[in-house]
Amino acid sequence: MTIKKIGIVGLGAIGAVYGKMLQEVEGLEVQIIVDEHRKTKYEKEKFYINDEETSFHYIHPDTQSEAFDLVLLAVKYGQLQEAISLIRPFVGEKTVILSLLNGIxxxxxxxxSYGEEKILYSICNGIDSTREGNRIYYSTPGIITFGERVNIELTVRVKEVKECLERANIPVDVPEDMERALWNKFMINVGMNQASAVTRAPYAFFQKEGSARELAISAMKEVIQLAQAKEIDLTEQDMNYFFANVLSKVGGTGKTSMLQDIEAGRKTEVALFAEKVIDYGQKLGIETPINQAFYRIIKTVEEMQG
Ligand SMILES: NC(=O)C1=CN([C@@H]2O[C@H](COP(=O)(O)OP(=O)(O)OC[C@H]3O[C@@H](n4cnc5c(N)ncnc54)[C@H](OP(=O)(O)O)[C@@H]3O)[C@@H](O)[C@H]2O)C=CC1
Ligand SMILES: CC(C)(CO)C(=O)C(=O)O
Incomplete structure (x- = not known):
């Protein structure tokens, strides 16, 4: 079955960019799954991607519809449970669900909620999208890394999703070891998102040697220790590769999603990052002082923002 019908929950920095790219493909029907309140607001305020007015098609969960072939979740972690409930009417026997959320x-x-057989593992890397309300700016769509937990010979559903994303010119990668890829991204987020959130530094400060990058590296090294204790093949080479080959390509004024949250006074995804690192550290008997400090600072900032 070729993918034809796609549902997306979350029209933010990530969902709007990939949603626009997908809906430009002839033969693909892309619907944004929203509640009534958001539908009214979005239709009134419209969306602007790189200053271009962009229209989307909205679908309410009460609408009678066939199941979607592919559902993309692009909400923040605090909104995940709500999004999981929202997609229920559109999940059928053959639906594939891809979560673009950060974290593991x-x-x-x-x-x-839906069973292992419905999901593929995924993350997006290297996208420098920022959102201010209904205005989204990006210079590169980065790459969606996805697949089954292990990908030696590609399964039919992986091939179909890959073909669909490639038709939309979304760069994709299907790594053999998806767990390692998830942990690699986890390491990046634990360092970059949290170091930028506490310093308020945009990417430019991490693109050069110096204090901001050192701070991110110290948190990343704690993730590497945890991964190695879990026998996941993650090393400092992966961290160095990120700085040299991924971060160097994004716009210097861009900001991590966590810094965007802090600046907008939204709750952050610290539960996906420092909290997880601390948890794993306790279970594995590994000290995680940098993440403990990040956790306390970010929680304090959230409390101050109310
Ligand atoms: N931004 C980035 O550069 C990157 C982000 N990520 C990850 O991607 C995920 C999404 O992040 P990002 O796009 O930045 O987040 P945003 O906050 O920009 O977007 C989230 C969107 O979800 C919408 N939403 C929330 N709840 C619902 C709901 N119940 N029904 C429908 N829509 C809903 C929000 O709508 P509303 O505004 O109306 O509340 C908002 O448009 C996160 O896990 C993030 O860590 C990964 C890589 C890079
Ligand atoms: C990799 C990074 C830091 C890229 O923006 C990200 O995933 C985020 O901002 O959440």
Whole structure:
């Protein structure tokens, strides 16, 4: 079955960019799954991507519809449970669900509601999208890394999703070891998102040697220790590769999603990052002082913002 009908929950920095690219493909029907309140607001305020007015098609969960072939979740972690409920009417026997959320836990939470057989693991890397209300700016779509937990010979559904994303000119990668890819991204987020959130530094400060990058590296090294204790093949080479080959390509004024949250006074995804690192550290008997400090600072900032 070729993918034809796609549902997306979350029209933010990530969902709007990939949603626009997908809906430009002839033969693909893309619907944004929203509640009534958001539908009214979005239709009135419209969306602007790189200053271009962009229209989307909205679908309410009460609408009678066939199941979607592919559902993309692009909400923040605090909105995940709501999004999981929202997609229920559109999940059928053959639906594939892809969670573009950062972190290593969202797939597990989706699988608890819909079963392992519905999900593929995924993350997006290198996208420098920022959102201010209904205005989204980006210079590169980065790459969606996805697949089954292990990808030696590609399964039919992986091939179909890959073909669909490629038709939309979204760069994709299907790594053999998806768990390692998830942990690699987890390491990046734990360092970059949290160091930028506490310093308020945009990417330019991490693109050069110096204090901001050192701070991110110290948190990343704690993730590497945890991964190695879990026998996941993650090393400092992966960290160096990120700085040299991924971060160097994004716009210097861009900001991590966590810094965007802090600046907008929204709750952050610290539960996906420092909290997870601290948790794993306790279970594995590994000290995680940098993440403990990040956790306390970010929680304090959230409390101050109310
Ligand atoms: N921004 C980035 O550069 C990157 C982000 N990520 C990850 O991607 C995920 C999404 O992040 P990002 O796009 O930045 O987040 P945003 O906050 O920009 O977007 C989230 C969107 O979800 C919408 N939403 C929330 N709840 C619902 C709901 N119940 N029904 C429908 N829509 C809903 C929000 O709508 P509303 O505004 O109306 O509340 C908002 O448009 C996160 O896990 C993030 O860590 C990964 C890589 C890079
Ligand atoms: C990799 C990074 C830091 C890229 O923007 C990200 O995933 C985020 O901002 O959440």
């Amino acid at each position: 836990t969202s797939e597990e939470e989706i699988a608890q």
